[in-house]
Amino acid sequence: MTEDLLKVEGLKAYYQMNYFGVEREVRAVDDITMTIRKNEIYGIAGESSSGKTSFIKVLAAAIRPPMRIVAGSVKYDFKNGPIDVATATPAQIEAVRWRHLSYIMQGSMSVLNPVRRIGRTFEDFARRPLGLSGEAYRARVLNHLERLKLPADVLNAYPHELSGGMRQRVTIGLATVCHPEFVIADEPTTALDVVVQKEVLGLIREIQQDMGSSVVFVTHDMTVHANMADRVGIIYAGRLVEEGPTRQMFFAPKHPYTAHLVASLPRIGDTAQRPALEGRPPSLASPPSGCRFHPRCPLAIDKCKTDVPPLIQVANDHRSACWRWQDVEPLVVPQRHEVMA
Amino acid sequence: MSTLLDVRNVSKRFTMGGLLSRKTVDAVQDASLSLSAETPEIFTIIGESGSGKTTLARMILGLELPTDGEISFRGKTVSHRVGRQERLEFMANVQPVFQNPFEAFNPLKRIDRYLESTAKRFLKLRHRDDLDAAMDSALQKVGLSIAEVRGRFPHEMSGGQLQRAAIARALIPNPPLLVADEPVSMVDASLRMSIVNLLKSLRDDLRVSVIYITHDLATAYYISNRLIIMQRGRIVEMGDARTVLDNPEHPYSRLLKASVLSTEDAGSGKLITDPGMAERATALIRQPGRLVARPDGRSVRVYERA
Ligand SMILES: Nc1ncnc2c1ncn2[C@@H]1O[C@H](COP(=O)(O)OP(=O)(O)OP(=O)(O)O)[C@@H](O)[C@H]1O
Numbered sequence: 001m002t003e004d005l006l007k008v009e010g011l012k013a014y015y016q017m018n019y020f021g022v023e024r025e026v027r028a029v030d031d032i033t034m035t036i037r038k039n040e041i042y043g044i045a046g047e048s049s050s051g052k053t054s055f056i057k058v059l060a061a062a063i064r065p066p067m068r069i070v071a072g073s074v075k076y077d078f079k080n081g082p083i084d085v086a087t088a089t090p091a092q093i094e095a096v097r098w099r100h101l102s103y104i105m106q107g108s109m110s111v112l113n114p115v116r117r118i119g120r121t122f123e124d125f126a127r128r129p130l131g132l133s134g135e136a137y138r139a140r141v142l143n144h145l146e147r148l149k150l151p152a153d154v155l156n157a158y159p160h161e162l163s164g165g166m167r168q169r170v171t172i173g174l175a176t177v178c179h180p181e182f183v184i185a186d187e188p189t190t191a192l193d194v195v196v197q198k199e200v201l202g203l204i205r206e207i208q209q210d211m212g213s214s215v216v217f218v219t220h221d222m223t224v225h226a227n228m229a230d231r232v233g234i235i236y237a238g239r240l241v242e243e244g245p246t247r248q249m250f251f252a253p254k255h256p257y258t259a260h261l262v263a264s265l266p267r268i269g270d271t272a273q274r275p276a277l278e279g280r281p282p283s284l285a286s287p288p289s290g291c292r293f294h295p296r297c298p299l300a301i302d303k304c305k306t307d308v309p310p311l312i313q314v315a316n317d318h319r320s321a322c323w324r325w326q327d328v329e330p331l332v333v334p335q336r337h338e339v340m341a
Numbered sequence: 342m343s344t345l346l347d348v349r350n351v352s353k354r355f356t357m358g359g360l361l362s363r364k365t366v367d368a369v370q371d372a373s374l375s376l377s378a379e380t381p382e383i384f385t386i387i388g389e390s391g392s393g394k395t396t397l398a399r400m401i402l403g404l405e406l407p408t409d410g411e412i413s414f415r416g417k418t419v420s421h422r423v424g425r426q427e428r429l430e431f432m433a434n435v436q437p438v439f440q441n442p443f444e445a446f447n448p449l450k451r452i453d454r455y456l457e458s459t460a461k462r463f464l465k466l467r468h469r470d471d472l473d474a475a476m477d478s479a480l481q482k483v484g485l486s487i488a489e490v491r492g493r494f495p496h497e498m499s500g501g502q503l504q505r506a507a508i509a510r511a512l513i514p515n516p517p518l519l520v521a522d523e524p525v526s527m528v529d530a531s532l533r534m535s536i537v538n539l540l541k542s543l544r545d546d547l548r549v550s551v552i553y554i555t556h557d558l559a560t561a562y563y564i565s566n567r568l569i570i571m572q573r574g575r576i577v578e579m580g581d582a583r584t585v586l587d588n589p590e591h592p593y594s595r596l597l598k599a600s601v602l603s604t605e606d607a608g609s610g611k612l613i614t615d616p617g618m619a620e621r622a623t624a625l626i627r628q629p630g631r632l633v634a635r636p637d638g639r640s641v642r643v644y645e646r647a
Pocket residue numbers: 015026028046047048049050051052053054055065066067106284496497498499500501502527528529
């Protein structure tokens with residue numbers, strides 16, 4: 001009954017650079033296989049510089065040199081036909097952009113042209129795909145801004161005249177005004193205060209449910225994943241190391257890195273020092289052998305240094321890439337005694 | 342007690358739009374705060390998106406002039422136009438770390454060149470080895486090294502790496518005051534804690550004061566000495582960070598605390614705000630009200646009944 005909208009298979013995307021004759025290769029996405037279903041919200045978390053943005057850039061068909069797809073496929077099954085964005089031509093990608101596939105980039109300024117008023121940018125993005133006449137178009141945009149709690153006069157403003165949070169809401173508005181089937185968002189609410197964040201997350205979910213669309217989003221804020229995502233995937237050193245239903249990922253993680261991640265933030269009222277992860281983040285130019293987490297893993301055994309653990313099913317709808325997944329203990333337990341759904 | 346920074350009754354009004362549709366925004370209204378020169382502290386600013394936090398920070402950094410009021414640094418007024426030399430001196434003393442590392446760096450300029458120009462400008466270093474040493478020592482403080490950064494452009498680094506590089510750049514002139522505008526919003530939990538702990542050690546070991554702007558109440562609680570909460574350009578509550586966050590009094594402060602998401606209900610998606618609470622937080626927003634001191638040391642904005 002759950003249909004897949006996106007199938008990623010064996011995806012490898014590397015940055016290949018040449019500095020004064022020295023080749024450098026950063027393997028930012030290194031063999032990821034996963035699917036995204038219709039009508040689901042999928043959250044991606046992981047260490048800084050583990051390749052999250054690189055991965056969703058590929059999903060968003062925003063691949064630019066020095067990044068190159070080295071292997072694999074990224075197949076969407078859109079209403080207007082299937083497309084593999086790993087091999088599609090620019091014209092084919094143009095045909096799905098915004099109406100079917102939209103992308104909210106990390107750092108909201110990047111899509112906003114500093115010398116163009118917001119209203120103009122909306123026209124650039126939405127006028128043609130929406131195919132509405134003057135009045136109807138304007139009403140649609142204003143209505144959409146209102147849902148995002150933005151005053152109508154942001155349309156007359158230049159990007160620098162808005163606060164960081166307002167700019168971020170504007171970009172969310174741009175990405176959703178055409179009601180796309182698939183929305184990709186990189187840190188969509190990090191610049192917002194917690195009151196507005198909650199509203200905007202609620203709004204993204206409302207739009208998602210209205211449209212039956214799929215949303216993939218990246219954030220470091222685990223509380224956002226906890227409250228937004230249907231499923232959560234964890235990326236470590238360019239690989240998907242665990243994915244599963246949100247509640248299980250928090251309370252019954254099957255990978256030591258996930259267990260660390262969900263336990264690492266303080267709460268209000270808490271001044272105890274949190275354990276930081278030992279050791280340095282792995283280099284994506286020469287990643288550790290075997291399991292890439294082994295130099296920092298409290299459970300590592302000899303086998304981990306040599307053999308790459310495959311991503312295998314460990315519970316219903318739940319996959320982990322760890323030789324010792326059965327020994328992973330959650331570091332946090334549910335506060336309330338609720339029955340797991 | 343001598344003051345490091347004194348912000349007195351500062352307001353900022355922006356005029357937006359063209360000649361026909363002129364409109365003004367009161368970004369900051371009558372804000373006052375001061376930091377002591379003797380006891381370095383982490384002074385946190387929390388508040389609504391668009392409440393004037395960045396504008397206040399930019400005025401403190403001398404990047405924006407107040408419409409009203411006065412800002413002084415070590416007793417010297419800085420909130421008016423000053424000469425080039427005086428300005429350079431002030432800028433070495435008060436260093437910024439901005440909200441968005443992708444905006445803070447020029448995309449066409451290599452990161453090491455950026456750090457190098459800071460070292461040249463403020464430390465007056467010329468020799469290759471001295472420059473490298475100064476850059477490396479600043480980078481080491483944030484868990485990076487010159488070897489990792491050299492030759493890289495901003496888009497070749499992740500958000501987290503870039504933000505650490507931005508803090509390293511700010512540390513180069515050894516400033517007594519750092520103004521950090523959402524320095525951890527783009528980094529993972531582990532790094533977030535390490536950067537926050539870094540700010541703490543800058544305060545405790547290097548006696549650097551930090552103005553820390555954030556949306557993250559948990560880290561604010563964890564590291565701040567004092568904090569202010571802003572709503573629509575005004576300070577609505579100010580005081581000891583733990584006192585205020587344990588038991589916020591202003592309706593907006595309460596709403597803020599109640600809106601913090603938790604992982605306890607993971608998977609069940611609680612995204613509803615209590616409408617009564619939201620209503621109370623915005624009901625009196627148009628009134629100026631006044632800050633009133635409480636016995637526990639905090640100040641809270643109170644309003645005459647509407
Ligand atoms: N355009 C580029 N050229 C070269 N290397 C790059 C480029 N963009 C990213 N990288 C490198 O690829 C790796 C993964 O970066 P990416 O931005 O995907 O990480 P991330 O998981 O999104 O991190 P963050 O959470 O900090 O945003 C990093 O080592 C980064 O330095």
